[in-house]
Amino acid sequence: MSKSIAFIRTEDAPSLPPPSSHVGWRKWLWDNMFSSMANFGSIGAAIRSVLIILLTVTLLYFGLTVIWSLIKFALIDAVWSDPDTLKRGICATVAQGGVAEGNVGACWPFIGAKGKLIIYGRYPEMELWRVNALFVGLAVGILWMVWERAPFRRQVGILMLTVFPLAAFILLTGGNVHYSSGTWTTFIALTVIFLGGGLVGARNLLGEVMFALSGFFIVFGMFVAAALIAMFVTSLDLGLVHVETANWGGLLVTLVVAITGIVASLPLGIVLALGRRSKLPLISYLCIGFIEFWRGVPLITVLFMSSVMLPLFLPEGVEFDKLLRALIGVALFSAAYMAEVVRGGLQAIPKGQYEGAMALGLSYPQMTRLIILPQALKIVIPGIVNTFIGLFKDTTLVLIIGLFDLLGTIQSTFTDAGWATPVMSPTGYLVAATMFWAFCFSMSRYSLHLERKLDTGHKR
Amino acid sequence: MADTSGTGRRSLSTLIYDEKFRGIVYQIVVAVALISIVWWIVGNTLDNLQEQDKKSGFGFLGQTAGFQILSSLGTSLVDYTAGVSTYWDVFIIGIINTLAVAISGIIMATIIGFMMGVMRLSKNAVFNSFATVYIEILRNVPLLLQIFFWYFFVLRALPNKRDKLELGTENFAINITGLYGPEPIPQEGFRWTMYALLAAFFLIWALAKFAKRLQENTGKRLPVFWLSAATLIGLPLIVHMYNGSPLLWEMPEFRDTGPKLRQGFQASGMVIKPEMIALWLALSLYTASFIAENVRSGILAVSHGQTEASSALGLKASSTLQLVVIPQAMRVIIPPLTSQYLNLTKNSSLAVAIAYPDIVSVFAGTALNQVGQEIEMIFMMMLVYLVLSVGTSAIMNWFNNRMRIVER
Amino acid sequence: MTTENKNTAVSGETVIKIENMNKWYGQFHVLRDINLNVKQGERIVICGPSGSGKSTLIRCINRLEEHQDGLIAVNGTELSGDLKNIEAIRRDVGMCFQHFNLFPHLTVMENCTLAPIWVRKTPRKEAEASAMEYLERVKIPDQAFKYPGQLSGGQQQRVAIARSLCMNPQIMLFDEPTSALDPEMIKEVLDVMVELASTGMTMICVTHEMGFARTVADRVIFMDEGQIIEENEPEEFFNNPKSERTQKFLSQILSH
Ligand SMILES: Nc1ncnc2c1ncn2[C@@H]1O[C@H](COP(=O)(O)OP(=O)(O)O)[C@@H](O)[C@H]1O
Numbered sequence A: 001m002s003k004s005i006a007f008i009r010t011e012d013a014p015s016l017p018p019p020s021s022h023v024g025w026r027k028w029l030w031d032n033m034f035s036s037m038a039n040f041g042s043i044g045a046a047i048r049s050v051l052i053i054l055l056t057v058t059l060l061y062f063g064l065t066v067i068w069s070l071i072k073f074a075l076i077d078a079v080w081s082d083p084d085t086l087k088r089g090i091c092a093t094v095a096q097g098g099v100a101e102g103n104v105g106a107c108w109p110f111i112g113a114k115g116k117l118i119i120y121g122r123y124p125e126m127e128l129w130r131v132n133a134l135f136v137g138l139a140v141g142i143l144w145m146v147w148e149r150a151p152f153r154r155q156v157g158i159l160m161l162t163v164f165p166l167a168a169f170i171l172l173t174g175g176n177v178h179y180s181s182g183t184w185t186t187f188i189a190l191t192v193i194f195l196g197g198g199l200v201g202a203r204n205l206l207g208e209v210m211f212a213l214s215g216f217f218i219v220f221g222m223f224v225a226a227a228l229i230a231m232f233v234t235s236l237d238l239g240l241v242h243v244e245t246a247n248w249g250g251l252l253v254t255l256v257v258a259i260t261g262i263v264a265s266l267p268l269g270i271v272l273a274l275g276r277r278s279k280l281p282l283i284s285y286l287c288i289g290f291i292e293f294w295r296g297v298p299l300i301t302v303l304f305m306s307s308v309m310l311p312l313f314l315p316e317g318v319e320f321d322k323l324l325r326a327l328i329g330v331a332l333f334s335a336a337y338m339a340e341v342v343r344g345g346l347q348a349i350p351k352g353q354y355e356g357a358m359a360l361g362l363s364y365p366q367m368t369r370l371i372i373l374p375q376a377l378k379i380v381i382p383g384i385v386n387t388f389i390g391l392f393k394d395t396t397l398v399l400i401i402g403l404f405d406l407l408g409t410i411q412s413t414f415t416d417a418g419w420a421t422p423v424m425s426p427t428g429y430l431v432a433a434t435m436f437w438a439f440c441f442s443m444s445r446y447s448l449h450l451e452r453k454l455d456t457g458h459k460r
Numbered sequence B: 001m002a003d004t005s006g007t008g009r010r011s012l013s014t015l016i017y018d019e020k021f022r023g024i025v026y027q028i029v030v031a032v033a034l035i036s037i038v039w040w041i042v043g044n045t046l047d048n049l050q051e052q053d054k055k056s057g058f059g060f061l062g063q064t065a066g067f068q069i070l071s072s073l074g075t076s077l078v079d080y081t082a083g084v085s086t087y088w089d090v091f092i093i094g095i096i097n098t099l100a101v102a103i104s105g106i107i108m109a110t111i112i113g114f115m116m117g118v119m120r121l122s123k124n125a126v127f128n129s130f131a132t133v134y135i136e137i138l139r140n141v142p143l144l145l146q147i148f149f150w151y152f153f154v155l156r157a158l159p160n161k162r163d164k165l166e167l168g169t170e171n172f173a174i175n176i177t178g179l180y181g182p183e184p185i186p187q188e189g190f191r192w193t194m195y196a197l198l199a200a201f202f203l204i205w206a207l208a209k210f211a212k213r214l215q216e217n218t219g220k221r222l223p224v225f226w227l228s229a230a231t232l233i234g235l236p237l238i239v240h241m242y243n244g245s246p247l248l249w250e251m252p253e254f255r256d257t258g259p260k261l262r263q264g265f266q267a268s269g270m271v272i273k274p275e276m277i278a279l280w281l282a283l284s285l286y287t288a289s290f291i292a293e294n295v296r297s298g299i300l301a302v303s304h305g306q307t308e309a310s311s312a313l314g315l316k317a318s319s320t321l322q323l324v325v326i327p328q329a330m331r332v333i334i335p336p337l338t339s340q341y342l343n344l345t346k347n348s349s350l351a352v353a354i355a356y357p358d359i360v361s362v363f364a365g366t367a368l369n370q371v372g373q374e375i376e377m378i379f380m381m382m383l384v385y386l387v388l389s390v391g392t393s394a395i396m397n398w399f400n401n402r403m404r405i406v407e408r
Numbered sequence C: 001m002t003t004e005n006k007n008t009a010v011s012g013e014t015v016i017k018i019e020n021m022n023k024w025y026g027q028f029h030v031l032r033d034i035n036l037n038v039k040q041g042e043r044i045v046i047c048g049p050s051g052s053g054k055s056t057l058i059r060c061i062n063r064l065e066e067h068q069d070g071l072i073a074v075n076g077t078e079l080s081g082d083l084k085n086i087e088a089i090r091r092d093v094g095m096c097f098q099h100f101n102l103f104p105h106l107t108v109m110e111n112c113t114l115a116p117i118w119v120r121k122t123p124r125k126e127a128e129a130s131a132m133e134y135l136e137r138v139k140i141p142d143q144a145f146k147y148p149g150q151l152s153g154g155q156q157q158r159v160a161i162a163r164s165l166c167m168n169p170q171i172m173l174f175d176e177p178t179s180a181l182d183p184e185m186i187k188e189v190l191d192v193m194v195e196l197a198s199t200g201m202t203m204i205c206v207t208h209e210m211g212f213a214r215t216v217a218d219r220v221i222f223m224d225e226g227q228i229i230e231e232n233e234p235e236e237f238f239n240n241p242k243s244e245r246t247q248k249f250l251s252q253i254l255s256h
C-alpha cells in the first residue's frame, strides 16, 4: 500500500478553552497594563519601559489623589444639614467662630438655602409654577424627540420649534405686550399685500409678472403672517402677572439664553448657508462676509456690542431690555456657527440629488425644501447638538455684562455674609461645574450616539 | 418649428422668466434692502450721538491715559506710564497682551493636547483612562468657570505677599503676587545675536533643500535634524560669546526685613502676574482637551490598512509612524487644530473677567469707561480679532490648497 | 428595415433639434459642432469612449448643463435662460442616471409621486394610483413602501425609471443606466427598457450594451472628443463601421 496525500477528517477536532493565561482578569491586566512596559529586550526598550512605569505610577498617584480629595471634600468632610439654622456657623470651624470640628468640606446647607435662587433667580415665589410648567414642557418635548420609537416625532419637533417658544415667552413674561398701532398696521398691511397678492397672483389673475412672483410673495407673506400671529398671541391679556426679566436668574436664564440662541439661529443659519452657496455673487459674498465677521470675533465682544452699541443703533426712545439685547447678540453670533454646520450638511449631499430633482422639473425652492434640506439637516443634527453644547457653556459670559445666569447667580450668593466661610465658594463652584458638566456631557454622548447611528445605519 | 427662434420678443413677461435677469433683480433687491437698513442705523446713531453730545473720530488716541495697567508683557514692551502714555499705547498694550497669552497658550495646549490624544489611544489602561477623564471633564465645563477655578481657588492658595515659594533656586519664586524670575536686559551688541538667529533659520531652510536634493540624486541621507539643531543653537551662541555676552540678567529682589509695608518682592526682575498664569493655564488646559480629540480622530483616520501596507513594505515601526502615519494624520489634524488656535485666541478675551489687561479688558473696558466713544473703540477691538482670524484662515486655505495638490 | 423588431412608431415629427451646438467647460471645448435631430418615437443609442462628452450632450437636452453656442429645441421650445421654458421641457423629458439618484429619505412611493404632486399638481390619490401602475410595469409593486437603501441596484434603477415615467414624459434620456450594476442585474433593467421601447417612447440612451443597441436602436451615434464621429443604423454601424475611430472603439469593446 503506497502512501497517499489524500486526507479526510473523520472526527472533529475538539473545541478547547484557551490557555488560562489568555482569559479573565489576568489577561485583561496583562493586555491593558503590563504588555506596554515589560519589554527589556534592548537598552532602548528597557529605557522606554522604565519611563512608562514611572509615568504610569505618577499619573495613577495624581489621578487618585484628585479623586480622593474630591470625594473627601464633597462627601466625607461635607456638612449635610443645618437643623438649628446656624447658617455660617455650621460650616465654619471652631477657630473661624463656628461649630464644625476638624476639616470642613462642602457646605451643602448653603446650597440648599440658595437652591431656589440658583434655579429661578429672583422670580416671584407665587409665580414659580409658570417656570416649572415650562421646565416640564421642555423635558417632555426633548425626551419625546430623543426617544427613537415615539410616534409623531417630527410633529413634536415642529411644535417645539414654533409653539413652545411662544408659550415660553408668554409664561415667563406674562404676555400682554403692547404694540403700537403703527406696528399693527404695518404688519397687517404687509400680510395682506404679500400673502393676498401671492395667493391671488398664483391663480394668474394679476397678470404674468405677478404670477411669476407669486411664489416669493407667498413665502414672504407667510413669514409676516407668522410674525403677526405671534404678535397677536403675545398681546393677549391672560391674567398673568408681568415679571421683569431683571428678576430672572440662575438656570432659568442659562436655559433661556442657550435655547433662544439655538432656536433663533437655526432658520437664520439655514438662510445664510443657502445664501453662501448661491450662484449670485452679491448674495454669496454678503453671506460670507456676515458669517466670517461673527465667527471672527469673540462672543464677549458681541455681548459688549449688543449691550453698549445696540441702543445707539435704534431710534431714540426705543428701549430694549438688557436680556433681550444679549439674546439678539447671541442669536446673531450662533447663527454664523449654525450656518457653517448647515453648509457642511449641504456639501455632503451628492450632486446627483440636485440633478435628480432638477430632471424631475422641481423648482429651486421645491428642490431645497423637499429634497436637499431634509437630508442635509438630518446629517447635521450632531453638529447642531455640538453647537448647542458650545453655546450652553458660552452663556456663562453673560455674567460679564451683568446678567445673572447659573454661574453669575452662584457667584452672587458668595456676597451673603450670613454664609461666609472659606468653603462657601468652593462648594458653589463645585455645584456650578457639576451642573454644567452633567448637561454638556449627556448632550455630547447623545450627539456621539447620533453620529454613530448615521455612520453605520443603512440609509433610511 | 414656429417658436424656436423667439429671441426677438423681449417683453416684460418674458424678461421676468429670464434666469440672468432674475438674478440681477434679486441682487438689486438685496442691495437696496441692505443699504436702507445701514442708512437707517447710521442715521439713528448720528442722531443719538448728537443727542448725547458725544465726540466722535479717532482724536482720543493721542490723549494721555490716566489709569494704571497691571504690569505685563505689554506694559514692559511699551514702557507704559500712567498720565504720560496715550490711549494708542493702551491699544498696543492690549494687543501685545492678547497675543502673549494666546501664543503661550497655543504652545502649551498643543503639547498637552497631543500628549492626551496619544494617551487616549494607548493600550495602557492608566494612560487611557487618565486621558479620557481629563478630556471629558475639561471640555464639558465652561471655560469661564475654569478661569475662576485657577484664579480664585488654586492661585489663592499660594504663599502670601510677604512670603514666597522657591522653585529650585532663589532666583525663581512664586507667591500670591506672581511668579518672579530674572529679567534679560539686552546690552549694546545684542542685536548681532538676533541677526545670527535669523541667519540660522535661513541656513536651516537651505540645508533642508540641499538634503532633499542630495537624497533624490544620490540616495544619501543627511542627519538633518541634528544638523539643524546644531545650527540653530550653535551659530547664535558663538556670535553671542564673540561679542562678550551682551545680555544682563536682572535678578528679582525679595525683602523680608525692614518696614512691614515694603516687605516682599521689589520692582526688579521679571514678574508674571497671577492673572496671566490663571488665564494661561485655563485656556491651554481647556483647549488641550479639544486638541486631544482632534489628534485622536486624526490618528484613527489613518486606516489600519496603511500601517499594514507599510509594514509589508519592510518599514520599521518607527519609520511607519514617521513616514506613513504622522504625515497622513497631520493632514487630518491641522485644519481643526487651526480652528482650535483661533478659538483659544478669541477665548483669551475672557481675560476681562479677572482683569488681565488684554485688548478687551484694558481698551474696551477701562479705556472705554474713561473716553466713552463706544463705536470707535469697539470697532477697533473687533478689527484686531478679525485681522487675526482672517489672517489665520487665509494661511489655512493656502495650506489646504497645497495639501490638495499633493493629493492628486 | 431589416430586422422584424425595428421600430414602426417613428412619425415624421422632430421632437429634439440640435443645431451647431457648442459647449465649453472654462477653456475646454467639450462639445463641438453637434447636429442632431430626433423624431417622435425614435430610439437612439449613443456610445463612445469615456470622457467623449456623451453625458454632457444628453444633460444639455434637459439643461442640467448650459450650452454656450448654437440651438437646442425640444418640442419646438428653445432652451435658453428662460426659466419657464426650462420648467416646461423638464416636465416632458425624463432622465435616468448611472447612479439612480433616488431620494434616500423618501420611500419608493414618495419618490414616484413627488414630482407629479408638486410639479404637475396632481391630487395625491391619483398620483399614487398611477405610480403603482408604473411600479407594476417595472415589476416591483411590492417594494413600494421600502426606502431606496433597502433595494438592490437593479431594483433601484427600475424605481428610477418608474419615477421618471410617472411624469408622463414624451422623451426619456438614459445615461449609462446599467454601468453601475452587477452583471446579474443588468438584464432586469434592460428588459424594462426594451419593454418601454415597445410602447413607442422616444428614447436617447448612452450605453455600451451592444446587444440592446442592435435590437432596439433605430440609430447608433458614436462620439469621440466632443464630436459626433459616426451615425448609422445599428446593422451597418456594427458590421460595417466607416470611420477608423469607430472601428478601433468597436474592436476594443467587442474583443473580450
Ligand atoms: N463640471 C465639469 N467641469 C469641467 N469639466 C468637466 C465637467 N464635467 C465633465 N467634464 C469633462 O468633460 C468631458 C466629457 O465628460 P462626460 O460628458 O462626462 O463624458 P462621458 O459621459 O462621455 O464619459 C470629460 O473630459 C470631463 O472630464
Ligand SMILES: [Mg+2]
Pocket: C054, C055, C056, C175, C176
Ligand atoms: Mg458619462
